[in-house]
Amino acid sequence: xxxxxxxxxxxxxxxxxxxxxxxxxxxxxxxxxxxxxxxxxxxxxxxxxxxxxxxxxxxxxxxxxxxxxxxxxxxxxxxxxxxxxxxxxxxxxxxxxxxxxxxxxxxxxxxxxxxxxxxxxxxxxxxxxxxxxxxxxxxxxxxxxxxxxxxxxxxxxxxxxxxxxxxxxxxxxxxxxxxxxxxxxxxxxxxxxxxxxxxxxxxxxxxxxxxxxxxxxxxxxxxxxxxxxxxxxxxxxxxxxxxxxxxxxxxxxxxxxxxxxxxxxxxxxxxxxxxxxxxxxxxxxxxxxxxxxxxxxxxxxxxxxxxx
Amino acid sequence: xxxxxxxxxxxxxxxxxxxxxxxxxxxxxxxxxxxxxxxxxxxxxxxxxxxxxxxxxxxxxxxxxxxxxxxxxxxxxxxxxxxxxxxxxxxxxxxxxxxxxxxxxxxxxxxxxxxxxxxxxxxxxxxxxxxxxxxxxxxxxxxxxxxxxxxxxxxxxxxxxxxxxxxxxxxxxxxxxxxxxxxxxxxxxxxxxxxxxxxxxxxxxxxxxxxxxxxxxxxx
Ligand code: HEM
Numbered sequence: 001x002x003x004x005x006x007x008x009x010x011x012x013x014x015x016x017x018x019x020x021x022x023x024x025x026x027x028x029x030x031x032x033x034x035x036x037x038x039x040x041x042x043x044x045x046x047x048x049x050x051x052x053x054x055x056x057x058x059x060x061x062x063x064x065x066x067x068x069x070x071x072x073x074x075x076x077x078x079x080x081x082x083x084x085x086x087x088x089x090x091x092x093x094x095x096x097x098x099x100x101x102x103x104x105x106x107x108x109x110x111x112x113x114x115x116x117x118x119x120x121x122x123x124x125x126x127x128x129x130x131x132x133x134x135x136x137x138x139x140x141x142x143x144x145x146x147x148x149x150x151x152x153x154x155x156x157x158x159x160x161x162x163x164x165x166x167x168x169x170x171x172x173x174x175x176x177x178x179x180x181x182x183x184x185x186x187x188x189x190x191x192x193x194x195x196x197x198x199x200x201x202x203x204x205x206x207x208x209x210x211x212x213x214x215x216x217x218x219x220x221x222x223x224x225x226x227x228x229x230x231x232x233x234x235x236x237x238x239x240x241x242x243x244x245x246x247x248x249x250x251x252x253x254x255x256x257x258x259x260x261x262x263x264x265x266x267x268x269x270x271x272x273x274x275x276x277x278x279x280x281x282x283x284x285x286x287x288x289x290x291x292x293x294x295x296x297x298x299x300x301x302x303x304x305x306x307x308x
Numbered sequence: 309x310x311x312x313x314x315x316x317x318x319x320x321x322x323x324x325x326x327x328x329x330x331x332x333x334x335x336x337x338x339x340x341x342x343x344x345x346x347x348x349x350x351x352x353x354x355x356x357x358x359x360x361x362x363x364x365x366x367x368x369x370x371x372x373x374x375x376x377x378x379x380x381x382x383x384x385x386x387x388x389x390x391x392x393x394x395x396x397x398x399x400x401x402x403x404x405x406x407x408x409x410x411x412x413x414x415x416x417x418x419x420x421x422x423x424x425x426x427x428x429x430x431x432x433x434x435x436x437x438x439x440x441x442x443x444x445x446x447x448x449x450x451x452x453x454x455x456x457x458x459x460x461x462x463x464x465x466x467x468x469x470x471x472x473x474x475x476x477x478x479x480x481x482x483x484x485x486x487x488x489x490x491x492x493x494x495x496x497x498x499x500x501x502x503x504x505x506x507x508x509x510x511x512x513x514x515x516x517x518x519x520x521x522x523x524x525x526x527x528x
Binding site for chain 2: 070071079131133179250265268273
């Protein structure tokens with residue numbers, strides 16, 4: 001379906017130099033444990049893809065395909081960030097359907113092909129995890145407002161509720177009764193309609209890998225990563241703010257908004273700074289993850305400490 | 309309890325060897341993983357988590373030696389408290405060095421902010437500060453010089469362990485694993501508390517020095 005031109009697949013110097021840097025960073029950390037230790041090179045875990053020297057709008061280089069596809073949270077598979085990729089390999093992303101309903105004029109189920117027909121643009125976004133690490137990711141997808149426009153939200157619709165697939169046979173982490181599955185997330189309607197809010201179906205010019213939430217996930221770049229719900233099967237327009245899985249589990253720690261905010265500390269992770277994956281010194285975290293110009297107006301007059 | 313009161317010296321030496329090798333194994337595995345690129349793309353966090361977890365496991369193992377002696381009469385276990393405790397402290401030092409030196413690059417402004425902002429860092433630091441004098445007074449000489457104060461001082465290991473579990477509880481996303489560690493710690497504390505209530509004289513007599521000598525009533 002979405003073939004990548006062969007020219008784009010050829011390994012690039014740039015990619016290799018980032019790999020070398022990563023190996024060095026790993027060795028350096030290990031060296032912190034013991035003065036002398038041989039720094040080997042990392043074993044390739046994923047097909048090399050070129051970054052073409054691309055950066056986000058602030059000039060930060062893309063995270064490598066390997067970094068993006070070998071390290072992330074996806075509790076439906078495992079709580080081990082480095083273990084998700086292996087467990088998600090067999091996950092069936094096709095056929096797939098997303099049921100869109102609730103307070104809409106034209107409820108409808110979209111097949112993956114119909115979603116892909118809504119658009120295939122590339123968006124390079126920063127992703128900031130609430131745990132204090134971040135990446136720069138070239139997503140492919142379309143703004144969510146295109147989908148919402150197609151189902152015609154009614155006047156009473158104030159929020160959008162998203163739900164992940166619940167299939168414990170395929171997602172072993174869902175056997176864990178500790179979590180109130182399925183994963184649920186929510187946005188205010190104006191947040192959902194914002195042009196930055198993306199339904200992503202691709203990554204690095206390829207179909208979205210299962211470990212990253214394939215075949216279709218939400219990406220809300222100014223919020224902590226857990227808001228960007230993966231493997232979406234249901235989208236409902238609703239009148240009341242939905243309770244997300246994390247809000248249900250730890251209401252004192254996870255609020256509805258979860259906007260990236262260096263001034264509001266999380267009890268566990270530093271929100272003032274972050275580690276960009278592959279870099280050694282920490283970076284200062286930016287208000288709204290660097291998207292304040294585009295989104296701060298959505299929260300004008302709101303107390304962002306109370307609405308964390 | 310059918311176990312021998314005093315296992316043959318070879319067995320005791322084998323157990324001690326197993327403790328040394330077992331305590332160093334996590335470090336060896338960590339260095340190997342780092343050198344062969346098997347850590348994740350966020351290696352600093354891997355190092356922090358793995359040294360922290362090892363430290364807590366070794367600390368609880370060290371504390372479990374006394375109940376093993378009290379309940380099962382494994383006197384030889386008492387000699388393992390010190391090496392297990394010191395290995396735990398080694399991992400705590402690595403844990404702290406990685407946190408302050410590698411993760412935060414010795415940026416004391418940010419480190420200070422982390423300590424004041426995050427109760428889990430405060431609990432970890434408090435635990436470390438309680439354990440520090442214990443590690444420094446672990447030598448035979450210090451034991452002799454401190455006399456009966458040595459035992460009183462080393463009682464601090466219990467609040468330190470409680471703080472370490474609290475540190476874990478406050479940093480973990482879900483409470484399950486920290487609560488398991490907490491339950492083990494409470495079990496250890498309960499055995500100690502019950503025994504010292506029930507047999508204060510015996511507890512007071514029990515010498516803290518490793519190769520523990522003398523004959524005691526067998527417990528089962
Ligand atoms: C000296 C002060 C300490 C500091 C600054 C500190 C800091 C940290 C940090 C930053 C983390 C990782 C949190 C995360 O990434 O989510 C962590 C995890 C941990 N630390 Fe500490 N720590 C300290 C002392 C201790 C002590 C004394 C112990 C135990 C004896 C300990 C045991 C642990 C454990 C068990 C974990 C979690 C490992 C896991 O989740 O697998 N820490 N600590």
